[in-house]
Amino acid sequence: MYTSKLVDIFYRLSKSQLRGLRKFVQSPYHNKREDVIALFELLYKTPLENRMVLRKEKAFIKVFGKKKYSSDQMDYTMSFLFKVVEQFLVYENATEDKTKVQIALMEEYRKLGLSKHFQQSLSVAEQYQEKSMVRDIDYHEKSFQIELEQYQFLSPKQRDAPKNLQELSSKLDLRILSQKLMDACRLLAHQAVAKQQYNFGLLNALLLYIEKEPDVLAHPSIALYYYYYQAVVEEDGEGYFQKYKIAFLESTDAFAEKELQGLYILAVNYCIKSINVGKDEYQLELFDFYNVGLQLRILLDENEILSQFTFNNITKLGLRLDKIDWTEEFIEKYKKFVEPQ
Numbered sequence: 024m025y026t027s028k029l030v031d032i033f034y035r036l037s038k039s040q041l042r043g044l045r046k047f048v049q050s051p052y053h054n055k056r057e058d059v060i061a062l063f064e065l066l067y068k069t070p071l072e073n074r075m076v077l078r079k080e081k082a083f084i085k086v087f088g089k090k091k092y093s094s095d096q097m098d099y100t101m102s103f104l105f106k107v108v109e110q111f112l113v114y115e116n117a118t119e120d121k122t123k124v125q126i127a128l129m130e131e132y133r134k135l136g137l138s139k140h141f142q143q144s145l146s147v148a149e150q151y152q153e154k155s156m157v158r159d160i161d162y163h164e165k166s167f168q169i170e171l172e173q174y175q176f177l178s179p180k181q182r183d184a185p186k187n188l189q190e191l192s193s194k195l196d197l198r199i200l201s202q203k204l205m206d207a208c209r210l211l212a213h214q215a216v217a218k219q220q221y222n223f224g225l226l227n228a229l230l231l232y233i234e235k236e237p238d239v240l241a242h243p244s245i246a247l248y249y250y251y252y253q254a255v256v257e258e259d260g261e262g263y264f265q266k267y268k269i270a271f272l273e274s275t276d277a278f279a280e281k282e283l284q285g286l287y288i289l290a291v292n293y294c295i296k297s298i299n300v301g302k303d304e305y306q307l308e309l310f311d312f313y314n315v316g317l318q319l320r321i322l323l324d325e326n327e328i329l330s331q332f333t334f335n336n337i338t339k340l341g342l343r344l345d346k347i348d349w350t351e352e353f354i355e356k357y358k359k360f361v362e363p364q
Contacts, residue, residue: 047114058100160202
């Protein structure tokens, strides 16, 4: 049992997730089976380090009491609990973003023909978008979905009635541009490592569009990926990299943590690659990005751990650049964050 998919996923959940799952399992709407609740409680009260003791025979007694042991029945209960856990994860994912919740409500109110309710959710969704500092790819996706729901709400009305077609088209452009450029940077990065050639599809057409419509570079999720792509593919890409650096430093609040970290890694890898081909001036660029990464805490993982590899690289680079005082301060400040060996 301790090697089952259920046990594997259960002990990957955080404490807050387990507390939420407990309420979820106990809700009659999501689960009406007492054996499922009993099995959950057994797992909930069994520490991770003791999970090896979770044998089906012993668990059966805890769940079903004096009832005659049945491996099939235990498997059914485990299967039911596993499905409830999956439903919880889907529910948690669907409700953690307030804007996406309002978009989902817009869809349901539209289907029910509730105009007033639809307009209220539309207003709330637009307010969330306006107040958010984030302007990443997910932001453009949500902006497009809001316009799409509004169009679908308006489309059954009279043919000549005003519709949001231009807004819908413009939001779609931003969504496609940002997503495709990010994908292109991802392909470039893997192409360099795996020595594999990729078909970039519509990318060239989009690059021509950006040349004709440079105003789209006002959007950081488009500008950064565009500048990085050009810095890599152009023979003299240093100018584009400087634009990338400026745009990155000016828009660190515009991205969620995961995407910001991805953009940061692109910059660091570009600097390292440039140094490896003899462009020593990029040592200072790399130092600057290490400094920024420390300030933004991008270099620390979710457990506030700095890898020994990164710690050593930063130390060596600081000494190589003769930044003795800075390096001493760095070592003293961050040695407590280094992963134990």
